[in-house]
Amino acid sequence: MNRNSVLPPIGPPVPVALPPLADVRLDNGLRVIAARHASTPMTELRLAIPLHVESFADAAVQEVLAASLLGHTAPGEHGRADDGLAASGSILSASRSARWLGVAGSGPSSVLPLQLDVLARSLTRPRFTDEVVRAVTVRARGQLAATRAQPQLIASEALVEHLYGPLPQMQDVPREADLAAVGPEQVRLAHHRCVRPDRAALILVGDLDPDRAVEQAARAFAEWEAVGTTTQEATGPLLPHLRDRTIARVPRPGATQTQIRLARPGLARTDPGFAALTLANIVFGGYFSSRLVAEVRERHGLAYRCESVFRDHLDQLVVAVEADTATEHGSRTLDHLRAQLRRMSQEPPTPAEIEAARRFVTGMTALATSSQQGWAGSLMLALATGQQPERISRILDDFTAVTEDDVAAAAGRFFDPDDFHGVVLGDTPIPSKTETVL
Secondary structure (H helix, E strand, O other), X not given: OOOOOOOOOOOOOOOOOOOOEEEEEOOOXXXXXXXXXXXXXXXEEEEEEEOXXXXXXXXXXXXXXXXXXXXXXXXXXXXXXXXXXXXXXXXXXXXXXXXXXXXXXXXXXXXHHHXXXXXXXXXXXXXXXXXHHHHHHHHHHHHHHHHHOOHHHHHHHHHHHHHHOOOHHHOOXXXXXXXXXXXXXXXXXXXXXXXXXXXXXXXXXXXXXXXXXXXXXXXXXXXXXXXXXXXXXXXXXXXXXXXXXXXXXXXXXXXXXXXXEEEEEOOOOOOOOXXXXXXXXXXXXXXXXXXHHHHHHHHOOOEEEEEEEEEXXXXXXXXXXXXXXXXXXXXXXXXXXXXXXXXXXXXXXXXXXXXXXXXXXXXXXXXXXXXXXXXXXXXXXXXXXXXXXXXXHHHHHHHHHOOHHHHHHHHHHHOOHHHOEEEEEEOOOOOOOOOOOO
């Protein structure tokens, strides 16, 4: 092809089709979704268990619970729980977020029964001995200092504190004092209370027969029962009303970088206007060709990172505008962010900007559903946000149906700078609220 050749136009988006799947709730309440995506002879596993958090101490206990869950079962026919997995080329790892206890796994499809058996034994017969819990706690405390020193974490926690006040249900990383106070009996009680199947979901995606995979899961988890009285909510805890509708300076003396974090309430993913808001957000700051990146990063060189993203604050989606910049540029960067927000609310996206955003989200959806890992993550995200798997196959239809007027209305409604509140973390002077830079 010579230099004068013209690339053919990009065709219409390829519809997203759900892979063949079985969606079954077992007798113990565990929801199992097994999907066939035979791109490789592997299977991806995801397990999510909702956590109930009432205090910062609860978050610390659940952190140790997650770190102790795998690899410490009572000896059985396979010896240590993870010995058989290592020999088979499979892996399992546990993690905790503010709302969920999660397990992720991957391995050859031929050893899925072994993987399920090891996971089931870890859930039903963990060995939280005093020695195990103390060793895990010491290791977690050793890793905590470096994590808590990250300015991104400090800024995120400052934003939550500023908007809502103390909110342990949104604490992803426990505090050192709470972690130091965790004892073995607390971990055992937390396991008894939280690790139950009746609100958990298991996703299996890979080179498998969906019905047979569900049968294998049913056998593996037959002994996992919901015991005691749950204290978990049927839905997530309610988000408090915004406490402080201002932009506050959070001092960090001597810091060479400044983190700006702004947010305002968005729409639920199930809202009819969500697709239009998504396209408007992409145009504003959702990808590298957005207005925000073009003006703040490329034209003025003010920030090495700036974007507008959706974040979950408990069960509420917020529009978050974020920037990381040098200390000397902090105030100017905030002024530019607010100026671009005002421009977005007053100058609707052009047809070309909307079409580019639509193609971007179409491409990202195609990437997210092109692999076993992508499907496992997409299915779990759908369930965690209260949606059904069929939603994934309809999402491109929603973006296709959005009109230019819909996007303009979303831009006018959700990008007024006076509706954004948040924090500026660093050694930056108190920011101006006056836009002077367009």
